[in-house]
Amino acid sequence: MSDTPSEAPVKSILPEWVRGPQDFVGGLAMVAVALFALWASSDLQGMHGFSFGAGTAPRMFAVLLLLLGAAVALMGVLKDGPAIAAYSWRGPLFVSAAIVFFAVSIRPFGLVVSAFAAFLIAALGSHETKWVEAIIVGACLTIGCALLFPYVLGLPMPMFPRFLIQ
Template identity: 65%
Template sequence: MNATPGHAPVKSIIPKWVRNPQEFVGGIALMAIAVFALWASSDLQGMRGFSFGAGTAPRMFGFLLLGLGALITVVGVVTEGPHLAKYHWRGPFFVTVAILTFAFTIRPMGMIFAAMAAFLIAACGSPETRWTETLIVAVCLTAFCALLFPYALGLPLQLLPTFMIR
């Protein structure tokens, strides 16, 4: 976010002739996505006479994205621009783990467990977390969700672990 041109990072895998690394890498990634989409839709039927097959539109847009990605990459070489923004691992990591934990525990363990676990894991994502208040808020929020979703809104959510229901 704070990357300003002129402040070169000490080590960079991007070659020197790339003057706008943000665009350059972005363009290459788009091209990769396009190639992947083209590969994934390669087994689909193409044009039949003048009518579209299932694979025509995906291929059309795949090639379009490939071209656009290439253009952006070229722009990244010929224009001046900011360096790659710095990535932090802590926030993304713990938030992702929290989401995955929720996804894997909601069915077998029920909402109360899943929500608590997701809350506490996500809280690890910030260095500012203080555990006593976090615990209190986690309990309150879980209780609130347990009342709101199944009762107030009538959504079919299972609250307790499956083994406790049987």
């Protein structure tokens, strides 16, 4: 369930009667998650006799979440609450990009390249980054991790790009 709803522009769209937009949208998102789970577990076997099937518990929890989400959303209608907080794009974007880059590059390029590059990509997430400093620290961290994980901790992982080794 990696579908993260992004609610940034919703603020202006929401009608007048929503008094607590934060709760309202939050509750609706939970309802959506619950509906998704109900759909995803719909092919599983339910109760047979008095014993649980594979799908019983997931559906039970999904229904519970559905009700709770609806209740949270209802609170957003009935009670005054905070507006939806502002989202920034820079941090989430570059931190996620660094993570995804690392995941994609670790197998083909090895730890040294992917860790160093991921460090620099993540560093883009802040406008206060000073590049000389970041490159030095990134290099030190990469060396540290390259020693720590495979040698000290004995966890096997590729070190250098595949094409260089062969």
